[in-house]
Amino acid sequence: MTNQRIAQTLEQLADLLEFTGTNPFRLRAYRNAARKISAMTDAIATMVERGDDLTKLDGIGKSVAEKCVTLVEDGKLQQLDDLLEEVPKSVLDMLRIPGLGPKRAAIIFNQLNISTLDQLKEAAEAGKIQELDGFAAKTEKAILAGIAIAAAAGQRIYWSEADAIAQRLRAHMADCSAIQQMEFAGSYRRGKETVGDLDLLVTSDEPSRVMEHFAEFSEIESEIVSGDTKMSVRIGDAFQVDLRVVPDDAFGAALQYFTGSKEHNVVLRGMAKNRGLKINEWGVFKVDGEQETWMAGRDEAEVYGALDLPVFPPEIRQARFEFQWAEQGALPDLITxxxxxxxxxxxxxxxxxxxxxxxxxxxxxxxxxxxxxxxxxxxxxxxxxxxxxxxxxxxxxxxxxxxxxxxxxxxxxxxxxxxxxxxxxxxxxxxxxxxxxxxxxxxxxxxxxxxxxxxxxxxxxxxxxxxxxxxxxxxxxxxxxxxxxxxxxxxxxxxxxxxxxxxxxxxxxxxxxxxxxxxxxxxxxxxxxxxxxxxxxxxxxxxxxxxxxxxxxxxxxxxxxxxxxxxxxxxxxxxx
DNA sequence: GCCGTTTTCGGCCCGACTGTTTTCAGTCG
The missing domain is CATH 3.20.20.140 (Metal-dependent hydrolases)
Incomplete structure (x- = not known):
């Protein structure tokens, strides 16, 4: 049993448990453990055979350690098999529909006994979805539109393809005089092998002008959401591009925030909290009771500096080894x-x-x-x-x-x-x-x-x-x-x-x-x-x-x- | 379910937007 298999099993366990109304923090614990295990270079199977204490590993406690031992020794997990009897794997397909998350997918599954995208489509076309509590005509329509996207999506595009789109979009945006600073964030900036969507961050005093200009990008197929400072569009069948407009003195905070990774940010925000600080996309704030005082956020050096951390190269913001390196004062000089x-x-x-x-x-x-x-x-x-x-x-x-x-x-x-x-x-x-x-x-x-x-x-x-x-x-x-x-x-x-x-x-x-x-x-x-x-x-x-x-x-x-x-x-x- | 130099209980990152709501839950990133 490889680490990847163990991690996938834990992920699947979390995914399915989500439909049963399980405590979300328990799910997070499973997913954290899965991430840790898939990122380890030592094999869990070998550690189990040696009789190592897996709970010594960060993020793995008594319960997950036992599950690992069972998986290595038996090759399966009874709990997962039981769960699959209750919740068919196909319901997870519903989560790929934009705007449909585990809560409402669970309502659809439990109340209408729908477990496949085909059944869902049929029910939506028959107007059965809007009869459910918490659902109405708009949601039903969005689900119908989302089924097609879910079928086409699910595949992240190669970084090189995202890069080509990013460069064309950058050229388009360069014509907008209302823009002060501009940078792509997200997994594209982190250089991931594949990119699920593009996040474009812009600073401006006139967000509406920027958003209007963005909407004119010729490759946009449809708009998904559009608020005062945020806009999401679709390019081609499934590829999503998000635009965020923030004030200039929040550029660093927003860039840090939207670059992620999610896991990196969770660790960072936890560290901030321990110091009586709060970090969000608008800046770093000193928290004193009800009082929040802005401290930093103009650039990433300010944000990380507020926590006495170096500016991590985006590529290593994975919550894998970068914080340990920073602690040792030994951030490597990465190859260029x-x-x-x-x-x-x-x-x-x-x-x-x-x-x-x-x-x-x-x-x-x-x-x-x-x-x-x-x-x-x-x-x-x-x-x-x-x-x-x-x-x-x-x-x-x-x-x-x-x-x-x-x-x-x-x-x-x-x-x-x-x-x-x-x-x-x-x-x-x-x-x-x-x-x-x-x-x-x-x-x-x-x-x-x-x-x-x-x-x-x-x-x-x-x-x-x-x-x-x-x-x-x-x-x-x-x-x-x-x-x-x-x-x-x-x-x-x-x-x-x-x-x-x-x-x-x-x-x-x-x-x-x-x-x-x-x-x-x-x-x-x-x-x-x-x-x-x-x-x-x-x-x-x-x-x-x-x-x-x-x-x-x-x-x-x-x-x-x-x-x-x-x-x-x-x-x-x-x-x- | 995991964790602890405010430690064995009580918290776990945080805000924007949408739709269905009379004040908020769900979803997303």
Missing amino acids: LDDIRGDLHMHTTASDGQNSIDEMAAAAKKLGLKYIAITDHSKRVSMANGLDDDRLLAQWDDVDKANDSIKGITILKGIEVDILEKGGLDISDAVLEQADWVTASVHYGGKQDRETITKRIVDAIAHPSVSAISHPTGRLINQREPYEVDMQAVMMAAAKYGKLLELNAHPVRLDLNELHCSMAREMGVSIVINTDAHNIPGLQMMRFGIKQARRGGLTKDAVANTRTWAQMKKLIGKPA
Whole structure:
């Protein structure tokens, strides 16, 4: 039983209990515990087997600890099974309808015995919803409209897509002279892999002018809510954008507030309370009985400063490790795009790429890179026209020629060698040992059991010519689950053999995730951030990988390709 | 259900907006 499974079980327990009118703080306790467990790098299962006291973990008390032990030992929870008899899982779909929360969904379920979206639609069309207590015609209409959204929504968009929308909206808003300061907040600012909606924060003395201008953004499909200082709209079928207008001296407080994360803010507000302060989106206030005095809020430094805290980079506002770091006075200096010197994973027309070696090198040089590795697929990836020994050796002659014709950047002879289903690599050792850079990847047999696939990858790490493993878990965000691979074992092997693990910068991969980055940091495993570019624009994806690395708390030193190639060679044990 | 340098009870972040309401609950972020 993995931590993720345990966390999901606790989440589901909380979701279902919500329908039974359970004390909301009990639900929060379950959800907090689920969050803690899913963010842990140690396996609960291992701790249970060792007989560790789980209640020592923050946020886990006697009850949740017992549930964890039961889950690890029995693989299931009787309480959850009983609950599922009472409340069908399908009722949770109703919560995806905007404006319909657990309270009113429970009324619909209990009084009309409705448990699916289809039944709900039927009842709403028949006018049965508005007959319920606390419901009326408007709510019924909103539910009907929301069913379509619930069906289309539920999927968060990639950060890169949200970024494109944000940039167009920013350009539109730039024409509004009533705006003083403007910034996007929310999960977009925190650089999450996927973004559920965009939060745009603006300061102005004339909120109505700003809101009017916002409403004119050409991509808006419909308005959801519109008040004096707040407006929500929908772009496309489901994507929501929220605008908030606040006075200029509240910009920092509002930016902090709307950037979150929710968990980070809960901790922050708790700390404020302990000091007799209150923080909301309007500022930091000194609380003295009934009296509240404004103290700070113009910028984020003021807000955090009021609590003697540093301004946390948005990416690490996860209530995972940032407060501990601040307490120790050791906030890490997170990696930036400017720190990157090389890109060690890219494809050319030799396999499934769209540009030549020369074109990729010229484009990389333009981006300021000092070295790149050409790493086309090997022959096992037949649909990508992967290279065999002979074609690879021939390509390396082309690399020599390309190096002769371009100055200011070094092109390395590389290969993305396939880790075969039965184990082993599909380029001969004799050729591999002549390469400057070998990164090994799984492309087939991703559904193998944990033991098999972990051994494949660990064996590849142990291969003397392999320097790195690319996209180690194989997940595709919103599309494909990661392999069952035991990442702890992979990290241990990487640490033992001094090999690197790739953080693939492609916005759909971002593999490693932020927890893996933390794990690597703790275990002393070096990360290499690569674009896996298949064409010239693909080289620009590096920034997505940097965001992910920052979310994992990685510094420049933790990332190998911030070094010069000469330093890198030393790191991967190649002769100078 | 969890937690505690105001500690074993009593609190748990906080405000805007909406719809259904005569003063507020539910939802959302």
